[in-house]
Amino acid sequence: MTISEVSKKYNLTQDTLRYYEKIGMFSNVPRNKNGIRNYDENSCRRIEFVKCMRDAGVEIEALLEYMKLFEKGKSTAKRRKEILEEQREKLLEKQKSINASLERLDYKIKLYNDIVSGKKKDFTETI
Amino acid sequence: MTISEVSKKYNLTQDTLRYYEKIGMFSNVPRNKNGIRNYDENSCRRIEFVKCMRDAGVEIEALLEYMKLFEKGKSTAKRRKEILEEQREKLLEKQKSINASLERLDYKIKLYNDIVSGKKKDFTETI
DNA sequence: ATATCATTTGGAGTCAACTCCAAGTCAATA
């Protein structure tokens, strides 16, 4: 797969794919004789994983450490597990913050709706 | 309340509080005769709201527009409601991304645990 | 009276994560 195909498939710009490679996130991306990237199955799996984690807000630095350890094989499993657990905790925290904001937004939107629909007359939102 | 008290109460640095004010997020923060901020109830409510939204990842720009419209009063209610709805949608998207990553992390962590506890022998994680 | 301290300001600096640019290579098409 060319970079443009992978870019479309995972909705990441080509610049981002090259950037990730440049910083060492993906090693061993296959190339043809002209030096052009020819992503294989394994590369795609790694990209898909990083994309998923990045979408959730996991930091590049953590992913970078994880991906580099992954290259090094079995002996790094313990640390890799720790990294995943750390990131899991962070995502649970984010989840909480988002839920708190969503509750608040839902409440406020309902309030605005009640006013628009005439169920409430006095417009007394205080932020 | 002084800026240092508000800073502690809401876990925001004084720099951040001043920065928010500088970009126009909070107007009318009361001052004493020496020009020192003396946050009142209303200011605190606004800060708490912004803090909650920011923790969830709502962008400054959206909050800025909302807060400025709020100052302008009733006539801006329709647009304000739209902003809240837009941000709600964004947070729901984030929630999905986080849930997807969490599922994946949970699965992988379980896999690592099974290996450590000896339930599984062949260590075959593929990212 | 002097020092300490919390505050103020405008503006510069930082950081993460891209994003863009210019100059170059190569294969395929008009």
Add this chain to the structure above:
DNA sequence: TATTGACTTGGAGTTGACTCCAAATGATAT
């Protein structure tokens, strides 16, 4: 054969959201 178009690189620029700095002010403690 000339050009088009997708790709390459190193490195510079951008964006969002702070974070830091230096100089100044006024209140309080020694």
